Amino acid sequence: MTDTMDRPNAPKIREPISTSSEWTFPLLEKYDEEIAKCAAEFGLDTYPNQVEVISAEQMMDAYSSVGMPVGYHHWSFGKQFLSTSKGYQRGQMGLAYEIVINSNPCIAYLMEENTLPMQALVIAHASYGHNSFFKGNYLFRTWTDASAIIDYLVFARDYVAECEERHGVDAVEQILDSCHALMNYGVDRYKRPAPISAAEEARRQKEREEYQQRRLSDLWRTIPKLDDDEDPIRRKQRYPEEPQENILYFIEKNAPLLETWQRELIRIVRKLAQYFYPQRQTQVMNEGWATFWHYTLLHRMYDKGLVNDGFMLEFLQSHSAVIYQPPFDSPWYSGINPYTLGFSIFTDLRRICENPTAEDREWFPDIAGTDWVETLHFAMKNFKDESFIQQFLSPKVMRDMKFFAIQNDDEEDVYRITAIHDDPGYRALREKLARQYNLSYREPNIQVWNVDVRGDRSLTLRHIPVDRVPLGDDTEEVLRHVHRLWGFDVHLESVDDGRVVEEAHCPVKELDEE
Amino acid sequence: MGMTHVVDRRLNGKNKSAVNRERFLRRYRHHIKKAVADAVHRRSITDIERGENVSIPSRDTDEPIFHHGQGGKREVVHPGNKEFVAGDTVPKPPGGGGQGQGQGQASPDGEGMDEFAFQITQEEFLDFLFDDLELPNLARKRLKDTEAFKYVRSGFSTQGVPAKLDVVRSLRGAHARRLGLGGARKKKIREMEAQLAALKSAPEDLDPAFSHEDQIKALEDEIAELKANVRRIPFIDEIDLRYRQHLKQPQPATSAVMFCLMDVSGSMTQMHKDIAKRFFILLYLFLKKNYKKIDVVFIRHHTSAKEVDEEEFFYSRETGGTIVSSALKLMHKIIESRYSPAEWNIYAAQASDGDNWNDDSPICSKLLADSILPLVQYYAYVEITPQDHQMLWYEYEKIQERFPQSFALQQIADPGEIYPVFRQLFERKAA
Numbered sequence: 025m026t027d028t029m030d031r032p033n034a035p036k037i038r039e040p041i042s043t044s045s046e047w048t049f050p051l052l053e054k055y056d057e058e059i060a061k062c063a064a065e066f067g068l069d070t071y072p073n074q075v076e077v078i079s080a081e082q083m084m085d086a087y088s089s090v091g092m093p094v095g096y097h098h099w100s101f102g103k104q105f106l107s108t109s110k111g112y113q114r115g116q117m118g119l120a121y122e123i124v125i126n127s128n129p130c131i132a133y134l135m136e137e138n139t140l141p142m143q144a145l146v147i148a149h150a151s152y153g154h155n156s157f158f159k160g161n162y163l164f165r166t167w168t169d170a171s172a173i174i175d176y177l178v179f180a181r182d183y184v185a186e187c188e189e190r191h192g193v194d195a196v197e198q199i200l201d202s203c204h205a206l207m208n209y210g211v212d213r214y215k216r217p218a219p220i221s222a223a224e225e226a227r228r229q230k231e232r233e234e235y236q237q238r239r240l241s242d243l244w245r246t247i248p249k250l251d252d253d254e255d256p257i258r259r260k261q262r263y264p265e266e267p268q269e270n271i272l273y274f275i276e277k278n279a280p281l282l283e284t285w286q287r288e289l290i291r292i293v294r295k296l297a298q299y300f301y302p303q304r305q306t307q308v309m310n311e312g313w314a315t316f317w318h319y320t321l322l323h324r325m326y327d328k329g330l331v332n333d334g335f336m337l338e339f340l341q342s343h344s345a346v347i348y349q350p351p352f353d354s355p356w357y358s359g360i361n362p363y364t365l366g367f368s369i370f371t372d373l374r375r376i377c378e379n380p381t382a383e384d385r386e387w388f389p390d391i392a393g394t395d396w397v398e399t400l401h402f403a404m405k406n407f408k409d410e411s412f413i414q415q416f417l418s419p420k421v422m423r424d425m426k427f428f429a430i431q432n433d434d435e436e437d438v439y440r441i442t443a444i445h446d447d448p449g450y451r452a453l454r455e456k457l458a459r460q461y462n463l464s465y466r467e468p469n470i471q472v473w474n475v476d477v478r479g480d481r482s483l484t485l486r487h488i489p490v491d492r493v494p495l496g497d498d499t500e501e502v503l504r505h506v507h508r509l510w511g512f513d514v515h516l517e518s519v520d521d522g523r524v525v526e527e528a529h530c531p532v533k534e535l536d537e538e
Numbered sequence: 539m540g541m542t543h544v545v546d547r548r549l550n551g552k553n554k555s556a557v558n559r560e561r562f563l564r565r566y567r568h569h570i571k572k573a574v575a576d577a578v579h580r581r582s583i584t585d586i587e588r589g590e591n592v593s594i595p596s597r598d599t600d601e602p603i604f605h606h607g608q609g610g611k612r613e614v615v616h617p618g619n620k621e622f623v624a625g626d627t628v629p630k631p632p633g634g635g636g637q638g639q640g641q642g643q644a645s646p647d648g649e650g651m652d653e654f655a656f657q658i659t660q661e662e663f664l665d666f667l668f669d670d671l672e673l674p675n676l677a678r679k680r681l682k683d684t685e686a687f688k689y690v691r692s693g694f695s696t697q698g699v700p701a702k703l704d705v706v707r708s709l710r711g712a713h714a715r716r717l718g719l720g721g722a723r724k725k726k727i728r729e730m731e732a733q734l735a736a737l738k739s740a741p742e743d744l745d746p747a748f749s750h751e752d753q754i755k756a757l758e759d760e761i762a763e764l765k766a767n768v769r770r771i772p773f774i775d776e777i778d779l780r781y782r783q784h785l786k787q788p789q790p791a792t793s794a795v796m797f798c799l800m801d802v803s804g805s806m807t808q809m810h811k812d813i814a815k816r817f818f819i820l821l822y823l824f825l826k827k828n829y830k831k832i833d834v835v836f837i838r839h840h841t842s843a844k845e846v847d848e849e850e851f852f853y854s855r856e857t858g859g860t861i862v863s864s865a866l867k868l869m870h871k872i873i874e875s876r877y878s879p880a881e882w883n884i885y886a887a888q889a890s891d892g893d894n895w896n897d898d899s900p901i902c903s904k905l906l907a908d909s910i911l912p913l914v915q916y917y918a919y920v921e922i923t924p925q926d927h928q929m930l931w932y933e934y935e936k937i938q939e940r941f942p943q944s945f946a947l948q949q950i951a952d953p954g955e956i957y958p959v960f961r962q963l964f965e966r967k968a969a
Contacts, residue, residue, distance in 0.1 A: 351618020
């Protein structure tokens with residue numbers, strides 16, 4: 025047997041699908057077919073794909089609607105569009121080469137300007153990488169319904185347009201502005217939501233309206249019995265009894281003065297927030313997974329002789345640009361590149377399976393030497409960024425990326441380096457990095473604390489600071505939005521260790537009143 | 539596998555974001571209006587039809603959310619360590635309170651982070667300008683349509699609306715078709731009829747085996763069938779119809795000259811001049827839609843008149859009295875020497891605060907009536923003052939009564955009042 029026969033990686037004859045970098049529709053189909061074959065070899069399970077070729081302008085449109093193929097109208101999307109098109113016209117920004125939508129079929133956009141190797145990269149990245157992530161990861165499986173989202177978006181757009189017609193663009197815009205300000209507080213973090221469905225939504229709108237009204241009048245029955253007020257236990261009782269993390273939900277269900285259509289708008293924003301919630305929690309994993317697979321699948325194509333050296337050179341150039349991580353002291357540094365981190369972890373995971381070192385056997389005894397395809401799929405399916413990093417970030421990746429942790433305490437005059445990529449530091453570093461991707465650490469912990477049901481109907485939110493980190497300077501502005509939705513006074517208290525350390529109010533309290 | 543659909547969406551609507559963009563512009567219309575007003579002040583009146591850069595303080599366009607502020611104790615992991623080891627300390631920059639840590643605030647393009655900058659298109663620019671001038675929609679549309687067309691005949695087509703049906707040509711076509719389809723058969727019929735007549739007149743053969751009857755019968759059948767065929771050819775068919783066709787053709791180029799006359803005496807403030815400038819811009823835009831080539835002549839005057847360039851026209855100041863007739867005389871002289879009314883369409887726009895040397899106003903009136911109005915298409919006068927009229931206005935009012943088709947005057951105190959002067963002009967052109 026000849027040498028080449030022994031090495032399946034080196035094909036006897038290289039018969040590339042194409043040699044020019046011009047793409048055509050038949051070529052796209054051919055490439056997709058071959059990529060799909062490679063993906064099947066590695067067991068990638070995907071929704072059916074829909075690959076849409078669009079122009080640069082259309083890509084800008086897609087960009088500005090946060091990747092939603094259908095969206096209700098709002099000025100903030102217009103703002104996004106203006107800044108995108110400006111960046112693009114100035115050539116500051118290559119347009120995304122990938123936008124992919126978590127839907128069934130999974131929609132991926134290809135820009136017509138791209139060369140053929142770029143189109144192949146996007147197909148591998150989006151249509152097989154992201155697609156299999158959407159279908160496999162537990163957060164997406166639990167929280168989103170890929171087959172229903174498009175219909176729901178259409179329903180939402182039509183409903184908002186109808187409201188605009190009835191109540192005026194301004195009135196709708198105001199409610200949406202306020203909802204957007206609270207969008208991150210419109211998700212259930214633990215409870216599984218009801219599946220999203222446009223038909224069901226439309227059908228139930230009516231029912232909800234009636235039920236809502238009954239519920240509200242129960243809550244806001246205004247004439248309290250005298251002895252009720254006298255009863256110290258009843259007086260002390262809070263409403264809600266337990267703090268509520270989903271502020272938008274609470275407002276939708278309990279705000280005394282909102283009209284039905286306003287409650288429905290809150291509901292729509294809330295549902296969309298919930299739909300995007302898994303994406304916000306899996307950025308590193310999702311991009312890392314997609315990047316790992318475009319890299320692996322296109323190399324497999326090369327091994328099969330389906331693409332030539334020129335193709336690979338162009339592809340690798342784009343690939344390295346995507347995973348470039350500027351160091352912390354570079355002028356281009358803007359935090360950790362999720363593509364780099366995710367790609368590094370998945371790549372190292374494969375190495376740990378295939379070529380484990382002593383260190384790997386010590387750190388990953390259950391993984392070292394196992395089947396890599398199976399292990400990577402397990403990691404993709406059962407984690408989110410925080411737990412993924414906690415579980416799979418290896419000392420080698422920490423060394424390669426030269427991670428270090430720095431502590432900034434406003435009570436000290438110096439920054440402290442608390443851990444670096446060395447033996448004593450690995451575990452601490454991994455823990456700190458994992459925490460950095462915990463959404464409830466990244467965003468202030470604010471919950472609905474109490475409603476003065478028997479008094480002035482004011483709403484009190486409670487903020488629990490972590491490590492004394494205060495709220496930012498948007499707080500009063502956001503409270504104005506809460507106030508608009510709630511309709512009565514709104515208070516926000518930061519409570520650290522049982523002590524109120526800071527307060528904000530809307531309307532703003534006069535100083536002499538305090 | 540094999541479940542991928544590749545779809546070409548490039549021809550689908552591009553402007554999905556158009557409404558959102560419009561919503562944004564609507565929300566920030568006050569900022570944009572100001573930017574447009576600044577641009578109008580800055581730009582030449584012949585350079586009004588392009589977009590504009592607009593900057594809005596980021597503070598106004600930010601969407602607030604709850605987020606962490608500065609302070610407290612925070613730990614961040616960064617990549618790219620060079621020499622740090624655990625336990626190292628780094629002094630905080632003095633006075634900074636230890637802020638700016640980590641979270642990626644860098645702006646790689648170096649552009650100011652406190653401005654949201656974007657471009658509005660030419661069309662949007664004009665819209666904001668027209669808002670300022672309170673132009674009605676019909677007039678806006680007419681000003682924004684880039685080319686004027688007229689329809690010219692360009693032969694005939696087989697498709698069209700009934701109104702454009704050419705009857706003569708259609709019938710001629712039908713006739714030709716009937717000939718084409720039926721001609722050969724008719725000839726054959728004639729031949730066979732001759733044959734038949736010959737057979738019938740021939741003496742009957744005694745031998746029944748040679749009887750003509752069969753032949754006659756066969757010929758008669760064939761002739762009947764051919765005749766039926768010919769009858770089935772329709773008199774007129776859809777394919778005969780011919781419609782007159784018309785093509786859009788750009789209007790032949792013509793030339794216009796626009797005279798801008800303005801009082802620049804001491805009483806005209808910059809605010810007056812900015813209003814006047816909008817007035818001239820509007821006239822320029824109007825002319826631009828109707829003429830291929832436009833000359834603009836700027837004449838400024840106080841006690842004497844002078845032809846100047848645009849910069850000097852709008853932005854230099856004079857003091858002293860006012861003699862309007864000096865400008866009219868100069869305009870007449872320029873027309874005579876450079877703009878023969880046979881070749882040029884002449885428009886004039888005059889802006890003033892109404893001041894004139896009293897003895898001069900009757901002279902102006904006479905000049906207009908006798909030597910200028912007979913030469914021009916349209917003469918518009920705006921008086922930019924909230925005050926009572928003076929002599930010049932009353933003289934001009936009389937002129938308007940005499941020349942309602944070519945003379946208009948209007949008193950304005952803000953840009954929104956400019957448009958009525960043009961209404962007459964638009965209406966006339968529309969007819």
